[in-house]
């Protein structure tokens with residue numbers, strides 16, 4: 001039972017009640033579909049993450065940090081839904097990078113760097129083939145661009161970098177700094193926040209860094 005009417009009721013009241021229930025059902029179905037998509041995407045991201053055990057939990061932490069930052073920036077609900085998919089799948093293109101490169105302790109050679117530098121493009125191609133994931137391409141394609149134009153794959157500068165990429169670059173780098181990686185040990189949260197401030201205007205959007213630090217501390 002979903003609802004009830006008091007007798008006597010007229011035909012319009014009944015029609016209105018049925019219409020309201022049907023609309024509610026549609027909202028629930030939409031929510032269930034989104035939840036199902038999200039689960040599939042998380043499963044895929046986790047499979048990729050298992051190839052790189054040093055980054056265990058990275059996808060989930062990036063997702064949570066990105067969500068809280070988007071809330072702090074007052075992004076609308078629709079954009080936040082897309083952000084969640086983008087944050088989970090930002091490194092999906094690493095599927096082309098061999099495990100031994102992801103786990104390599106020493107410095108990478110030119111060929112290995114080339115593979116790493118291709119992961120945003122490959123990720124974007126993967127998302128392009130899926131209608132409901134296509135809007136999240138900006139996260140995947142631009143999360144290694146730097147504010148000073150020295151990032152990849154395009155070397156975009158400042159506000160030319162789509163805001164999705166600017167946001168994700170911040171939370172991705174923060175989590176990388178505070179987790180152990182094959183090539184460097186983690187630093188404390190305070191040290192990482194100090195480094196984020198230092199990289200404000202270099203790697204990261206200065207306004208977004210301020211929002212990140214404020215929202216993280218909160």
Ligand SMILES: [Fe+2]
Nearest residue numbers: 090091143144
């Ligand atoms: Fe990446």
